[in-house]
Amino acid sequence: MNRKQTGMLLSGVTLLLSLAACNGIFEGIYDEPTSETENEYGFIHVDEGSRTGRIYIDATDYTEWHYVDMQGKQVTTTPVDEAAPENWDFAVHRYDTKTNGAAVWESAASDFTSLPSPASVPSEAFVHDEWTTDRITVDMSQMMDGVILYADDYWNPCLSRWLDVDTSTMPPIYTLSAKVYLLRLGDGTYAALRLTNFMNDAAVKGFMTIDYLYPVE
């Protein structure tokens, strides 16, 4: 083996060893979980000018409702069996929803700009909450044994369509409707909501990212 060949070989070995970090290589090709989605919850973006913004909720816990107050830009979390706060418009439990005396219409729009005027939507198209005894899951610990415990509570069947969970196959198939939902609130104003994600950056399900337009004029 001549000097040139030895040199080439040694450079190759050095290159290979320097590449091979003990804890791996090419970390940079991945996205880092962002601090926005890791640490901040509630109304994480508010644009007063366009009346739009983003709500981020950690709804991983089966035993909590997250009450959203659109006027006061507040999210309040309480255990399922405790009373709701004084002011709220809609609430989220895992992927379930309920409203504070509101009614919901599912539009065909996938963004706020193509949402039709609320006045053009017939009143009877709006869907009210219904009382349920087999929707609000509070204990999944025995699910694999076929035992699931539910809380008796209100549930809005229309707004809850924002995420379809097909449990006929394991693991379930999750499909976002990607549609804008129009809420006719108790005070007669309108809010538009769109669920844009139900996972955090680490793909943990139950982290709800909701874009809103409020009030809708």
Place this chain on the structure above:
Amino acid sequence: MMMKQILLSLFGVLFALQTQAQHKISGTVSDAAGRPLSGAAVSVKESPTFGTVTDAKGHYELSLPDGTYRISVSFVGYDPSEKNVIVDTQSRKLDFLLSERTTMIDQVVVTATRTPKLLKDVPIVTRVISDADIKRVDATHIGDLLQTELPGIEFSYSMNQQVSLNMSGFGGNSVLFLVDGERLAGETLDNIDYSRLSMGNVERIEIVKGAGSSLYGSNAIGGVVNIISRESQEPWSVNLNGRYGAHNEQRYGGSVGFNQGRFNSMTNVQYTSIDAIDLSKGTDNAEVGDYSTIYGASTLNVRERLVFTAADGLRFTARAGYFFRERDASGSIKERYRSFSGGLKGNYAITEADDLELSYAFDQYDKSDYLIPNSRDVRDYSNVQNTLRTIYNHTFADKHILSVGGDYLHDYLMSYQFSDNGSHTQHTADAFAQFDWNPHRRFNLIAGLRFDYFPEARLSHLSPKLGVMYKADDCSLRASYAGGFRAPTLKEMYMDFYMGNIFMIYGNPELKAETSHNFSLSAEYMKGRHNFTVTWFYNLVDNRITTAWNQELAGQVYTNMAPLQVAGAETNATGKYPCGLSWRVSYAYTREMIEKGQPLLSSTRPHTATAHLAYDKAWKNYGLSLALTGRYLSGVTCDVYTALTSYEETVRQTYPGYTIWKLSLVQHLWQGVDLTLAVDNLFNYRPDYYYSNSPTTTGTTCSVGLSLNLEQFFKSK
């Protein structure tokens, strides 16, 4: 006076021979696919001194006096061929096409002993899947191939459609998969990513069932599967291939090789993709099985291997690889799996009796989720293994081989299953020695011992091995004992995972190693064109590591389980005839025995069989290989817990058996052009209900493939 007459006569004869007209016979020797065979021996039956060997282009030339001769051609790994020729007034052209030998008695194997040895001389039963078998099966990855070729092997699904292996009663974490002797990093539900093992550019696969821990350490309890890559034989070669099949299954591959001077390089690329499979299609049954859709997926596999011969007896091998797989797990997530691998190996033949190998290997296996709603690709798993190995062999008296060696492994694991997506690291080391004693041509004994040290688990382990072989004329008898072990993995020691927000799974740093004792007896009979092998085996496995419900912690905890016995037998019969016909039938019986009163949770099928019937024929410009292959798996009944949080009650569950046949036709249309047509699931089998161990077929399907070997376009035939 007498002497003078004799000498005169001899001179006379010689003179006559000299003056007698000599004519040239020439031609090429090639394999069934038309590839030239370099170094094939060409001999003349009537006159052995006239022999020659073929050159790099498979060409030979003989000059013979007038007469009728029988020319014989032989080459290692191929059936010899003979032809008659009349040498008279003109030169003759005589080409030979050799068929690959199926018995492979002169095949060199390495897995059972870690030193190259002829298959017929290995005292541990080794099964080889040859290059020809791989081509015939037209498999994309190792799962397709192993299931088709070997009985007792089943790839099915575990949770979330992750692939899970059962080999003669042993799961994925008890069977060690190696590529050219190197381990693979990463696992999902106890199985490596089998789609990393694409079948492009594989020379052969060696399978040694039974414990192999005395040479390979942890995990080789149930067996070792070693995939051996091909080196470039031609001065240059370019292959392009593609296949299209049902469910929009596409496979494109290519390789570029060169073999010039001191350098030998092979670059291989393969891309595959398949759409989601709707299992309910064509049925009016909404609940067709445990799942209704098989996820669509795509893979990319790139590998480079460069061999540099620095001097006589000194070889360096460098390799690098990249693998990417993406699975459409839902409308919101694409699961991504990547690996980066590299290695450098030096082989030095110090003297004729001594050789040394030193190698370094790097393998990283990552998992990430690509979240479609926010277009982010976030990694949540990374296993990085850095390995240093050395082995030294010394040959005594040209026949006894002493091998000694050692390995060091740095194992890093970051996982979403650890607290706060954290990481753990462990360093492990081992030393081993093996003596291969050949006191008589009919008798061989091999004995080995290995010491493994796992400081993180605070355990060390000794793995012994003993194998003997007796060879009679047509028959070989083998017997072996081997100890196996599997150290608890970082995952099993440190898991801290809230499973689907439903229950916790806890690791257990106090786990003991799984251990096994493996006994095997085998008899092989070879006569003419037939080969018959029968093997009996028995395994006692203790301290099996699995998860069990812990009432106190209200979660699952990794625990050592009660002993399990796995026993069984395998038979294999083959035949190959000069007319081009060949066949093989293999059958395996596996029985698992658990302590009385314990439930038998494993769904290992007791009876499995594989068969093939093939016809290969080659003419000058056309060749064909027609093959019918089938596999049979019997039904199995096992126990299933009625509840996950209480191990009190079980119910009986029966999984039905099935048989699947495939018909394939490979046509060698022109030199270097192969067209493959295949009909899979020939008799349109469809499960009534898709269990996780049912075949995911939706009925009979077809595929078509084309392979071009460009270097052969430029060769004269």
